Amino acid sequence: MNNGAMLVRAGWLIDGTGTEPRRQVALTIEGGMVTQVAPWEATPRGLPTQDLGEFFVLPGLINMHAHTILPGDGTSFADWMALPDELLLLQAHTNALAALHSGVTTIRDCGGKGRLMFRLRDAIRAGIVAGPRFVLSGRPLTITGGHCRYFGGEVDGADAMRQAARQLLAEGADFIKIMAAGGGTVGTYAEFPTFDLDELTAAVREAHRIGKLASCHCIATESISLALDAGADHIEHCSFMAPDRLWRYDESIARRVAASGVYVTPTLQVGADSMIKMKERHALGIATPEEAQIVVETPNRDDDTIANARSLHELGVPLVAGNDAGWRYTRFDTLYRELQLLVAAGLTSLEAIGAATGRAAAACQLADRIGTLVPGRVADLIGVQHDPTSDLAALAAPALVLQGGRVIVDRR
Ligand SMILES: [Zn+2]
Structure with missing residues (x-):
């Protein structure tokens, strides 16, 4: 009945647009696409859920x-x-x-x-x-x-x-x-x-x-x-x-x-x-x-x-x-190493993440499809255990990789 709908509960969301991480946000995913991004308490109940309540969630x-x-x-x-x-x-x-x-x-x-x-x-x-x-x-x-x-x-x-x-x-x-x-x-x-x-x-x-x-x-x-x-x-x-x-x-x-x-x-x-x-x-x-x-x-x-x-x-x-x-x-x-070197070149960690997500998608004319986790985008996302804005090595081996809403890797 739920048309493959699912929920990803994120402890923190770094959505790829360049905004600061947000606490306790959930993404609703339907048909492989993000359809809603909302605080935990405002999300639909009863859907199959990937609980990343202790993790940082970012775009693929x-x-x-x-x-x-x-x-x-x-x-x-x-x-x-x-x-x-x-x-x-x-x-x-x-x-x-x-x-x-x-x-x-x-x-x-x-x-x-x-x-x-x-x-x-x-x-x-x-x-x-x-x-x-x-x-x-x-x-x-x-x-x-x-x-x-x-x-x-x-x-x-x-x-x-x-x-x-x-x-x-x-x-x-x-x-x-x-x-x-x-x-x-x-x-x-x-x-x-x-x-x-x-x-x-x-x-x-x-x-x-x-x-x-x-x-x-x-x-x-x-x-x-x-x-x-x-x-x-x-x-x-x-x-x-x-x-x-x-x-x-x-x-x-x-x-x-x-x-x-x-x-x-x-x-x-x-x-x-x-x-x-x-x-x-x-x-x-x-x-x-x-x-x-x-x-x-x-x-x-x-x-x-x-x-x-x-x-x-x-x-x-x-x-x-x-x-x-x-x-x-x-x-x-090892793409996280390129992000570390971009920080050595003066970007903030959040800007370096943007350089591999939202800005990268824009550079490929794909900003309306991928690169950010906002409604209407493909549900390509990763979950990592530590805060990548304080240490980009956190991106090295994500605990969870979702591609179009499908679980590709689950290391939890
Ligand atoms: Zn080359």
């Missing part, structure tokens, strides 16, 4: 930057991409489950090979396997020989960009991801931009034509300007790397980023995770020459990354939480 987390087909175990990118597609897809499923079980109910995947991520999402939607909601770019567009070329998105020239973007959108891409600079792929030049402005603009326009978004991977400082000129909606990394490969924050470009209103995913964790591993490997004498050089010459490199993010945040740039899971040593069940 959104990882704004991940590569779900990659292992996140330090395997070299080129070696990993030599594996057959079937193995990449199975790894993607394993990662998707690890994320979901850690409370990440949505992943914005910033690049996978071929059509694999579309197929994984098809399998999740068909109920063949479990997994989070996916916001997908499919193959990132990259110049011939460019960053992540193994994914199959090499393209040159404005006409070809238009065609490639149209193809991705037809396959089901939610946004177009463009490698506007080189990156961690061996043989690419992170310190220099890649595409010309007319190429970037052609791809961005195709996304905008049908109301979708375009995002640029920017390491080189000049690539940030180009992404803004092209009208991109989102910048990944935003690292301010000068042509001499040193990181040099550029105030005038940062002000342009702020004025444009684009979202920035600073991906702080991926560098921090790999620095920890490289230092361990260096201490054991098993670091590669490149790793040893980084450890010896730039042991505090992460401080620069955090300082960049702090400067952007202080200028009012909306930062969102994506940890680049899959890349190098970053795993899918």
Whole structure:
């Protein structure tokens, strides 16, 4: 008779809108959606209840930057991409489950090979396997020989960009991801931009034509300007790397980023995770020459990354939480570490939570579906034992994960 209706009694509710935690609130869930949020005493009686009266309840987390087909175990990118597609897809499923079980109910995947991520999402939607909601770019567009070329998105020239973007959108891409600079792929030049402005603009326009978004991977400082000129909606990394490969924050470009209103995913964790591993490997004498050089010459490199993010945040740039899971040593069940690093960059814990919930959903044009726990939103939520606003590590292994009102994990 209750149409699957249920109640979640929360000791504290952090609803993802940025408001302070509220005491003793209950959520009514019907048909997988939140239909009412009210004080305990004002909620319907007799419904099946998840009693989280001693817990903090938050929206399911959104990882704004991940590569779900990659292992996140330090395997070299080129070696990993030599594996057959079937193995990449199975790894993607394993990662998707690890994320979901850690409370990440949505992943914005910033690049996978071929059509694999579309197929994984098809399998999740068909109920063949479990997994989070996916916001997908499919193959990132990259110049011939460019960053992540193994994914199959090499393209040159404005006409070809238009065609490639149209193809991705037809396959089901939610946004177009463009490698506007080189990156961690061996043989690419992170310190220099890649595409010309007319190429970037052609791809961005195709996304905008049908109301979708375009995002640029920017390491080189000049690539940030180009992404803004092209009208991109989102910048990944935003690292301010000068042509001499040193990181040099550029105030005038940062002000342009702020004025444009684009979202920035600073991906702080991926560098921090790999620095920890490289230092361990260096201490054991098993670091590669490149790793040893980084450890010896730039042991505090992460401080620069955090300082960049702090400067952007202080200028009012909306930062969102994506940890680049899959890349190098970053795993899918540790998004809380990116939130901790956002706090190191000057966000309050509540703002960091917003960067992985309400603000993240807005950045994906999904604010009317997910990211907050208010009536009319999907009942993706987590329950954690300790107050995440005083220690974000509380988010590490949620006691309860609900996806669309269904219990996925119950560690109580
Ligand atoms: Zn990435």
